[in-house]
Amino acid sequence: MTGGSAIRGSRVGAGPMGEAERGDAAPRLYVSYYCANRHETRPAFAADAQIPDTWDCPRCGLPSNLDSTNPPPPPKIEPYKTHLAYVKERRSDAEAADILKEALQSLRDRRASGEVIY
Structure with missing residues (x-):
């Protein structure tokens, strides 16, 4: 093995590319x-x-x-909402009760006619 300060794995003539070889930035x-x-x-x-x-x-x-004296405020983080929370925003309790009554009546009618077995 030869000693020296060569970087292992490099070849002769390898070195950083200068501006002359790459052109101007x-x-x-x-x-x-x-x-x-x-x-x-x-x-x-x-x-x-x-x-x-x-x-x-x-x-x-x-x-x-770009303004050092008046940087933008941090964004407001909205809490996670469930599907039920979004539904409650759209419907009142009275509307929800009416929809539930209607759905139950429809299911009972379907069961009575034999359309739904369970």
């Missing part, structure tokens, strides 16, 4: 976005790209905007 524009937790995010955009008004903070996930 595209011009970039760094824009600062601020979230409600006072995090600053600086994504890079192409110089001719349209800059978005809002950006999601990579640290906390809250929305952020």
